[in-house]
Amino acid sequence: MTLNLVLQNIANGLSLGSLYALIAIGYTMVYGILRLINFAHGEIFMLAPYYLYFGMLIFSLPWWASALVAIGLTALTGMLSEKIAYKPLRDAPRISALISAIGVSFFLQNLSIVVFSGIPKSVHRPSYFTKIFQFGEIRIQSTLFASVGISVVFLSLLLFIIYKTKTGLAMRSISYDIETSRLMGIDVNKAISVTFIIGSALAAVGGILWSLRFPQIVPTMGTIPGLKAFIAAVVGGIGSVPGAMLGGLLLGMSEILFVTFFPPISGYRDAFVFLILILILFFKPDGILGVKTQEKV
Amino acid sequence: MKQRNEKTCTLISLIVLFLLVYLAQNKLDAYKIRILNLGAMYVTLGVSLNLIYGFTGQFSLGHAGFMGIGAYVTALLVLPAYYKEASFILEPLAWPFTVLHAPFIIALIFSGLFSALVAFIIGFPVLRLKGDYLGIATLGFAEIFRIIANNLPHITNGALGIKGIPEFTNLWWTVGVAVVAIYVIKGLISSSYGRALMAIRENEVAAEVIGINLTFHKVMSFTISAFFAGVAGGLFACLLTTIDPKAFRLVTTFNILAVVVLGGLGSITGTVIAAFLYNFFLEYLRPIEAGFNLGPIAFPPIPGLRMVTFSVLLLALILYKQRGIMGGAEFSWRWLFQFLNRIFNHKKTTEGGAS
Numbered sequence: 001m002t003l004n005l006v007l008q009n010i011a012n013g014l015s016l017g018s019l020y021a022l023i024a025i026g027y028t029m030v031y032g033i034l035r036l037i038n039f040a041h042g043e044i045f046m047l048a049p050y051y052l053y054f055g056m057l058i059f060s061l062p063w064w065a066s067a068l069v070a071i072g073l074t075a076l077t078g079m080l081s082e083k084i085a086y087k088p089l090r091d092a093p094r095i096s097a098l099i100s101a102i103g104v105s106f107f108l109q110n111l112s113i114v115v116f117s118g119i120p121k122s123v124h125r126p127s128y129f130t131k132i133f134q135f136g137e138i139r140i141q142s143t144l145f146a147s148v149g150i151s152v153v154f155l156s157l158l159l160f161i162i163y164k165t166k167t168g169l170a171m172r173s174i175s176y177d178i179e180t181s182r183l184m185g186i187d188v189n190k191a192i193s194v195t196f197i198i199g200s201a202l203a204a205v206g207g208i209l210w211s212l213r214f215p216q217i218v219p220t221m222g223t224i225p226g227l228k229a230f231i232a233a234v235v236g237g238i239g240s241v242p243g244a245m246l247g248g249l250l251l252g253m254s255e256i257l258f259v260t261f262f263p264p265i266s267g268y269r270d271a272f273v274f275l276i277l278i279l280i281l282f283f284k285p286d287g288i289l290g291v292k293t294q295e296k297v
Numbered sequence: 298m299k300q301r302n303e304k305t306c307t308l309i310s311l312i313v314l315f316l317l318v319y320l321a322q323n324k325l326d327a328y329k330i331r332i333l334n335l336g337a338m339y340v341t342l343g344v345s346l347n348l349i350y351g352f353t354g355q356f357s358l359g360h361a362g363f364m365g366i367g368a369y370v371t372a373l374l375v376l377p378a379y380y381k382e383a384s385f386i387l388e389p390l391a392w393p394f395t396v397l398h399a400p401f402i403i404a405l406i407f408s409g410l411f412s413a414l415v416a417f418i419i420g421f422p423v424l425r426l427k428g429d430y431l432g433i434a435t436l437g438f439a440e441i442f443r444i445i446a447n448n449l450p451h452i453t454n455g456a457l458g459i460k461g462i463p464e465f466t467n468l469w470w471t472v473g474v475a476v477v478a479i480y481v482i483k484g485l486i487s488s489s490y491g492r493a494l495m496a497i498r499e500n501e502v503a504a505e506v507i508g509i510n511l512t513f514h515k516v517m518s519f520t521i522s523a524f525f526a527g528v529a530g531g532l533f534a535c536l537l538t539t540i541d542p543k544a545f546r547l548v549t550t551f552n553i554l555a556v557v558v559l560g561g562l563g564s565i566t567g568t569v570i571a572a573f574l575y576n577f578f579l580e581y582l583r584p585i586e587a588g589f590n591l592g593p594i595a596f597p598p599i600p601g602l603r604m605v606t607f608s609v610l611l612l613a614l615i616l617y618k619q620r621g622i623m624g625g626a627e628f629s630w631r632w633l634f635q636f637l638n639r640i641f642n643h644k645k646t647t648e649g650g651a652s
Contacts, residue, residue, distance in 0.1 A: 035429075037429060039551075085612055085616070088616050089615070089616065092620070093619070095558050095562065096558065096615055096619050096620070096621075098554075099554070099558045100612060100616065102551045102554075102611075103555075106604055106607070106608035107605060107608035107612065109604075110601045110604035110608060111601070112601075113604075114600070114601040114602050114605055117600075118600060118601070227440075234430075238429075265448075267447065267448040268445075268448055270440065270444050271441045271444040271445065274438075274441050275437075278438070281426060281430055281437075282434075285426060
């Protein structure tokens with residue numbers, strides 16, 4: 001194992017991890033506010049590359065314009081899914097909302113099969129994302145810089161919104177106590193809509209960057225990255241935004257390094273991810289950065 | 298209504314049920330029998346999940362895993378020697394499994410026991426977790442099982458799966474197992490154990506304070522639940538005659554969970570109704586995507602349209618009936634007789650009023 005190879009894989013892990021982090025934020029924000037595991041989030045992630053693909057194919061937009069439109073449309077889809085499927089269930093048992101989320105996930109995935117067809121499509125990648133840089137023996141594709149760079153930009157934007165704006169303050173207060181926030185005159189419905197818009201937009205950014213890395217897109221592509229990002233959110237401490245970022249990076253990195261160091265059992269890479277999850281749950285159930293919840297008697 | 302009369306009613310309805318099974322098994326075509334089989338299998342799966350989630354309040358997302366364990370145990374025990382040689386292409390089957398062979402019923406019992414053993418072992422550490430964390434951890438174990446099954450070609454034949462399993466499962470087996478599962482779980486929850494389980498569901502701290510051993514009761518509920526999931530998995534293997542790790546993905550757990558929640562958490566009656574409705578709809582929506590002619594207009598086949606319609610129905614049901622079809626209520630003879638009585642008496646009074 002040469003140093004170069006290790007560095008190469010750290011770079012790979014970083015880029016995969018930043019994608020997980022982008023998706024994980026949607027899970028963690030929604031859970032923080034509604035205590036709902038939004039199983040439809042993986043499908044939201046999958047929609048973005050499709051919007052991008054059809055934006056370029058039908059309206060012949062340039063890549064960047066199509067990407068922006070895709071982010072907007074994905075955010076809109078996320079917001080609508082909340083209005084239709086979760087909002088009426090706000091006072092119902094939490095499990096009903098979870099079943100509703102599973103229903104939305106089935107719906108979006110199969111609607112995509114109907115509308116976009118189940119045949120894999122390959123998304124166009126602009127040439128500036130496929131350049132290869134050579135540092136000594138390490139070869140790094142520009143996608144990697146782009147995904148890390150763009151993730152950092154969007155994540156800082158998110159932190160700014162959450163910690164420096166009034167909407168962010170409202171979101172934080174709702175996740176602390178939804179009833180009291182309502183009594184304090186906070187528009188809960190608006191804040192929840194904003195949460196879904198932000199979460200879905202970040203998943204869209206993740207989806208588009210994903211399609212630069214793996215240009216084949218199919219309607220079922222959202223399930224596995226969605227599940228792993230969800231694990232990342234739990235590992236980082238579900239409900240905590242910095243935790244989701246850390247969890248995503250940690251998960252992406254350990255997944256790549258596991259495959260690098262143990263190539264004969266690389267088929268177990270997903271099992272390894274779940275093992276990390278279970279160990280974290282046993283020893284630190286609230287995640288790395290989660291707040292410890294104490295049950296009052 | 299006296300206790301003895303209720304028992305007679307139950308006995309009569311059981312006899313009627315078995316007559317119906319006899320008729321269905323002999324008169325219906327294979328396709329309809331398949332749907333009924335799936336429905337009855339989902340009753341077993343749903344009722345067992347209802348025990349751990351609906352009655353004990355422990356959120357488990359590992360049911361597909363336990364079902365998978367049962368399916369593989371049964372498949373390896375009943376697979377004819379010829380297929381054990383022919384279908385393991387990647388690597389030959391490992392030693393003990395090449396000679397092990399058992400009749401179907403023994404295989405089913407072993408499936409349940411093995412599943413229960415796994416649940417017992419992971420239950421002790423896992424069931425200390427609460428709420429969603431427990432769900433996530435059990436989900437993790439189920440996925441780990443699936444990945445292991447994918448990576449052990451000398452036992453599970455890897456991603457290719459096991460083919461040529463004899464088709465032992467018929468309505469007698471699926472309905473029979475469902476009846477046994479309902480009988481055992483109904484008996485359990487009406488016993489003092491059941492009251493302890495429901496106390497844990499309502500408030501864990503309070504239950505512990507009045508002297509209920511949390512670990513013992515939770516692990517017991519989890520183990521029994523896994524036993525029936527394993528048996529249902531065995532039925533599944535001998536129903537489809539072919540299994541592979543893909544059949545035990547998270548989606549399968551979601552289907553079982555949807556059956557339990559749509560039926561109404563903590564209602565066995567609801568689970569039974571929802572299990573059959575769920576499978577009927579899944580199958581009878583098939584013509585939608587097959588393409589059809591409506592007068593002169595021909596609709597082309599559209600793959601995926603069935604599941605789109607199905608998910609819309611699922612969403613509509615959960616949005617309209619937020620607590621499920623039965624909402625936690627249970628069918629009982631007393632309820633039925635009171636209901637009949639009311640209709641009967643109502644009729645009498647209206648007749649009296651008219652004259």
